[in-house]
Amino acid sequence: MNAWVLLLGGLTVWAIHFFLLYSFASLFPGQEIARILTLAATAPALAVDALLLWAAAGRAFQTDELDRWVYDVSATGAALSFIAVIWQALPALLV
């Protein structure tokens, strides 16, 4: 099961982060607090992504073909998620 957690970890972080952002913007429409909460949720999301990246990349040098593949995909996914989370939060600074 651990393999699935890693494989889907980065993307799950993105999804949770997205739904938090959507809830903040809907709960506090047009209020400053929505932006602050957005930034507050972004920091831990990025931290978890970094953690996932570290966990997966650190183990990517395996002899077992499947393990190597899983860590490889997971690390790329976490990196992708890291960028996507920043992108997703940008409107709070720009709009």
Added chain:
Amino acid sequence: MNSETGFDPELLNRFPTSEERPKGEVEELNRIWAAPSGWARLTVVNNNYIGIFYTGTAFLFFLLAGALALVMRTQLALPLNGILPQETYNQFFTMHGTMMMFLFAVPMMEAIGILLLPQMLAARDLPFPRLSAYAFWAYFVGGLSFFASLFFGLAPNGGWFMYPPLTSITYSPGINADFWLLGIGFIEISAIAGAIEILVGVLKTRAPGMTLARMPIFAWAMLVFAGMIIIAFPAVILGTLLLEFERALNWPFFDAARGGDPLLWQHLFWFFGHPEVYIIFLPAAGLLSMMVSTFARTELVGYHLIVLAILATAFISFGVWAHHMFTTGMPDLSISFFSAASMAVSVPAGIQVFAWIATFATGRPRYNTPTLFLLGALITFVMGGLTGVMVALVPFDWQVHDSHFIVAHLHYVLIGGAVFPMFAAFYYWMGMTSSRALSERLGTWVFWLMFAGMHITFLPMHLTGLMGMPRRVYTYLPESDWMATNLISTIGAFTLGAGILLFLVDLARNFRFTVEDDAGNVYGGGTLEWLPTGLYSTRSIPVVRSRSPLWDDPNICEDVEKGRYLLPNAPTGHRETIITSPLRAEPQYLQIMPGPSPWPLLAALFTAGFFVLLTIQAYTPAVISGVLTIPCVLRWLWETDRPVAVRTADVGAGIRLPTYVTGPSTHGWWATIILLIVVFMIFLMTVFSWFFLYGIHPRLWSAPDNLLSLVPVLGGYGAAAGLLFLGRHLLARTKSTHWSPATQILLAAIALVAAFGIDLWSWRESALDPELSAQAALTFAFLSQQGLLVAITAIMALYLALRNARAMITRPRNTTFDVVFLFMLYTAGQGSVTAVLTRLAPAGFPA
């Protein structure tokens, strides 16, 4: 190599074996897997047949919906044309859009999956053949009845997304809208049945050694496709349920005057509707990936990036639904979040496109009809993607919303992302099901007519839209400047139609369905579906050692055919396949599979009857038809979950696998959990609706007056859960008497019924009236779901008792018992949350 299940991977190195197989094994396989003939052919469950029926039906709906499109285009060719009156035009675009999306695109992908997956994974069949048969027949009957509504002028006319209040009883008083709501709700059930089949199939029936890293991309795509259906479709099921309740019972979910909100529908619909687009695109992209590799004669470049892209698309596509609602006045910040996500979702699609281009660049490509369709798909899809990024930009969308620009955009993505790939796949995989391949010469014509027709129709349509022509209008004025582009579009549509007609000619000339002497691997693909097969799929199930086994091991076809791999015979004398573990595909056990049966067919007929009769308001016959479904389903299940005489069987090279396994590693357990996720998603969407409506009209909500009833309700559900665990405990103790575990389950069912009864009664006694407020209406929507679950569990408990009385419940554990246990436990849980939520949340209702 590491192991996932404790199975020693070294054992697989014994294959291929070298000794001769005894005579008569192939005959035995043929006998066991034979399809019934004559009229009994209708009861067939083999994936080859169901797959081809399914594909054929989906293609039929494509043709019918396409014919509607041509009539619409004829109407729009000239201003003030008189071919279609306004009302008929409304019905036509609604039927065209709805059929294309619900009856063609999604079922077609599911159909291709059912046809190809078992062969691609080298399984004997998908794990629940009777479920596939049920899904197909439900879809076939339901779809045809839905289409027939057109001939009575009763077809729905509210557009494929059926927005209220236009579709509420005030503005759509006829039963047209009900056809949509009940018909589509029903088709979704069939889609979900297929998705469960595909999910469990891909995770649990892959050939040994086919790890996640060696799975064909199409299998990855279908895995994600099915997962997305499980998460997305419940939203539209709930939506159709609520709107039907509103229309039939006057419960105001979408009526702003009584605390509802029409935007709730839009949220529910698009939470399903946008992922739907990717549900259609991902399998098509999976097909493209497979073909690109074959045609370029090299391994796919960036396999792991493509897998990641497929997964990323699935996740991100759930965060973009509100881009269909940019003009509804949502808060700026929310809109921007959806806009950002909508732009992000194009990145994974881009990754796939670049991987395909790279594969072509590094390989030695061949040019033939499927390659043409493949390149046509690429170009068209990329163009649709570009206009997609344009409409993801909010100000641009405000400009073109609801205009023909959108019609052009959506057809570029759908035709480029699904129709052209499908035609490529038809040509490519035809050799698997037909004794003759399709004609290359005609195929070139088919392609160019379709490709040219597509662009002639839809490229000028962007302009028509930018010049201001709204979508969904049945005509326009001569002064409007929209004449030239409309005429060109119509000419293009008929060119496209001519291409499809030519394809039909080719089909008639060359398509000859067969299982045994197929035309074979015309294009030289490297994956397992090109192994020699019969109705039993492959003679023996190969050990997979790479992503393209047929390219890497030139002997594999012969070895498989000579029975030198796993399961070269039928050791139990029944239909069977090897269940493997989800990550590494290590053999776990032999699954005994059911054979042909009329019961799934009858169950499908009665379910369809229920929905169709309900639509035409024949309530008594509807209920009778619905009730008749129950014995059919139970009868079909009755023959399953039976241990066979041999406890373990030799699957070749001295490897023995058990023939009956229970618990969390089994296919039955997985299917139950997935079904419960569907139920939970419907519930979760209701919870969303609850907080959404509360957020819009908090002042219209009031605190309920039946708080005290919470005690007996929770007590009842708690008692049910306790009894369930007790029953499970007793079952494991082999010494206990014949009746006791099933008795606990019956008692648990009684506790569930009692708890639900008290809950319902307390609400009926309370001051809340579901016709007067959305709060009360939603409370009763929660209760309706709970009531349905409780009724199902009651039937399950009786069924279990019946099996127990026939001594069919194995000890210490039993799959049927586990399934009932899980379902009832879940029901107790959802009932408790329902009871608490409806009474206590949102905390401290302002009075």
